Structure formats: structure tokens, C-alpha cells
Amino acid sequence: MLVTRVATRIATRIATRIATQLAPSSESKFWRSLAARRGLLERVADVSRAVRSPAQPLVWMHAPSVGEGLQARPVAHRLRAVHPSWQLAYTYFSPSAEPFAASIGADITDYLPFDGQREADAMLDALQPSLLVFVKLDVWPTLVERATARNIPVALLSATLAPRSGRTGPLARLLLRDAYRALQGVGAIDQANADRLLALGVRPDVLEVTGDTRFDQVWARAQGVDRQQPRLQALASSRPTLVAGSTWPTDEAVLLAAYARVVQASGDAQARPRLIIAPHEPTAAHRAPILDWARSARLSVATLAEAESDAAAAQRDVIVVDRVGVLGDLYALADVAFVGGGFHAAGLHSVIEPAAFGAPVLFGPGHDMSREAGLLLAAGGARVVRNAGECSVAMRGWLAAGPAREVAGAAARLFVESELGATERSVRLVQRLVRERI
Secondary structure (H helix, E strand, C coil), rough: CHHHHHHHHHHHHHHHHHHHHCCCCCCCHHHHHHHHHCHHHHHHHHHHHHCCCCCCCEEEECCCHHHCCCCHHHHHHHHHHHHCEEEEEEHHHEEHHHHHHHCCCEEEEEECCCCCHHHHHHHHHHHCCCCCEECCCEEEEEHHHHHHHHCCCEEEEEECCCCCCCCCHHHHHHHHHHHHCCCCCCECCCCHHHHHHHHHCCCHHHHCCCCCCCHHHHHHHHHHCCCHHHHHHHHHHCCEEEEEEECHHHHHHHHHHHHHHHHHHHHHCCCCCEEEECCCCCCCCHEEEEEEEHHHCCCCCEEEEHHHHHHHHHHCCCECCCCCCHHHHHHHHHCCEEECCCCCCCCCCCCHHHHHHHCEEECCCCCCCCHHHHHHHCCEEEEEEHHHHHHHHHHHHHHHHEEEEEEEHHHHHHHHCCCCCCHHHHEEEEHHHHHHCC
16 A cells, blocks of 8 residues: 555656646646646635635535536535535536536635645645535545544545446555545445445445435526527427437437438428437537538538527528537427437436436437436436437437327436435535534
């Protein structure tokens, strides 16, 4: 264990030196991640001196990227509502989370430094947290060790450990076991994940099942969508609508071929289904092949920007989304949804967003790492499609108005509703740990 810790500290020192002295200006996520940590400890100290009120508890939440941030946000917002005098600090690791972080509404927000002893002590000195909260799975061993030495409790919320997670390997377990054993509150998303976390080192007396706060987050967003907003009003149609979200080219190879078959079989142009497709990376380079395919298939097509400015364009057969941040609203238009990632190595994206709107969901075979996909399948609100033929059959069956789609859509919505409540349970866990310390 000593050798592992020494190696980790050496790696941390090297990364910190690169970040503070050598990282170039670059659009690369790797170099941006390093460069963003230049002057980080000084920034956090300066902001803390200006806003930190030592008389009030401070909850420090860390969520590495946007996915974990979506799990942290409902807890942060609820804590703000029930404890307006408490303070919040929020840190993240990935540059992709930087724009998202502002939505947390924390008093202090910045990157998390690398896991060195000096860095951990500097952050703890500046923030003076009453509780340190990690979200989902990542824990930083040195930071946990230094917090525990100061009698600062450490918790893990929406805790998840996939069956084939790399953290179950011998080296990861050796490095992380002490950190997981030191946790004083763990809220797992379900019992199966709780059992795996026990094997990782979490103590049974601090472990409980609190659920996955993403369901509360997604449900609240779906309920709050303004269906009278100009974008949704422009795109609304009496024609059945398939909304495909977060697709990769490997997904699109199946999806577009299947959609073309459905269109060919539909006959009447006024009744044939429409496709709204939001690529995972809606860059011009990603959009171009989709636009070219639609034209070659003799389908009318427009980008979302064109559809928003031209009523005729909004009713074309294919609408290609050209920006991020709008997919969550566009699922409100879906009679049926297709979620990308099931044909891509990155893995399946969120299926609960369309399900919250009562849309039955199609996705590819690569869903084994997604708990919610398995549960949605079991509930009858989703289907797996393995090729264009299966996809076109499933599309036709659900896009045709009738009881099959209604039953599947209702099952999808009821599944999301059944998972609600994790935020309140997580907030109670946080409250208990903070109150035990103050």
C-alpha cells in the first residue's frame, strides 16, 4: 500500500507541475483540464476569504463531470431551499462541467486540484467544510484521508458501482479501499450497487439505499417544460414524431436506414413520421452526413436553426439539431424516442429523459452498463434493436397510433415516477452528518 501511495503522490506532483508551468493554451480537453488548475489554490483561497462565513456550515460537493453534476444539482438546490443560511462549495474535474457548474448555485465553485496532500490541505483550509460529499463513485484517497484527520465527515451520494467497473480490480481496490472504508455516509442507488460497494470497502453501518437523484432531476425538468415556448410550438405536428437523442454515427447507420424503411412503407406524405435528430456532438462535421443522407433519400430536411425561423422548414421530414442544451425540451414532442450510444463504445445515454415524457424508448444492444435501461426494458417501456430491420419494425409498431404505444409510453412514465424521492433521502443523509458535527 505504501508503494501505491508513493507512486500516486509522484504522479500528482508531476501533473501539478505540468498544470502550473507547462500546460499550453489548447482546445484539447486534456490540456484545458491541466491549464485550468494554474493558480487554482490561490483562486479558491481568495474567494473563500471573501464569501466564507465560518459561523455557518458549508457542504462541499464534488461531481467530476456533467453526468454526476446532474445528480448533485437537485441535492444542492434542495439544501438551499431548506437551509438558506448554509453555504455550498462545488468542485468538478472535467472542463466539460465548467459551464454546467454555474447552475448549481454554490457560493464557491471551481476545479478540484489533483490529489496531493498539499492541495488537499489547502482546499480544506480555505473552505472549512462541515461535510465533504462525493457524487456517484469517484473518491480521492488523499483528500478523504486529510478530511478524516480533521474530523470532517465524508459522504458518497447516488453511489454506483457497475458490475464490471475498473474499481473492482486488484490495483484499484488496493488504492481506494481505505478511502471507501473511511466514508461516514453512503447513499446507494439500489441494493445491488450497495452490495458491490460493501465489497469495495464501504462499512455496512454507514450504507443505505437512497436512490438515484437523476430521476428527480429529469422528472422536475420534464414537468417544468413550457410546451407553449416558440420552439416547441413551431415544431409541433399532427404527424407522428420520432426524437432521436445523443446519437453517434454508428447509431445513425441503423437509425436512418430504419427510418427510411418506415417512410417508404407509410405511403401518404402527410401522415408519414417525422424525425428530429440531435447528434451527440452537433458539429457541422457531424451534421453534414445526416443532411446529405436526407437529401439523397428525397426527404425534406432542415436544421433546428432553420426550423425556428421558418414555419415551412419546421414541418420538414427531418430536423437536425445544431446545438446542445435543447434535447431535454425536444423530447416533449416525441411519440417515440431513440436514444443513442447503444451502438457506440461510449455506452448508452440517458433513457429516463424521454421516458419522463411518456415516450417509449428504442436503443441499441450496448446497454449492459445502464441500470435504468434494464429496468425500463423490464417495465415494458423500451425495446432493444440490434439492426435496421428490427429498428424499423419496432418504429412502425409504436409510431402507428394505438394501444401498443400508449401502454409502452405509460409504462415508461410510471417507471420514472417509481424511482422518485432520492433527493429528499439524500438531503436527510447530508443533514444528519452536518448536524452530528456542529
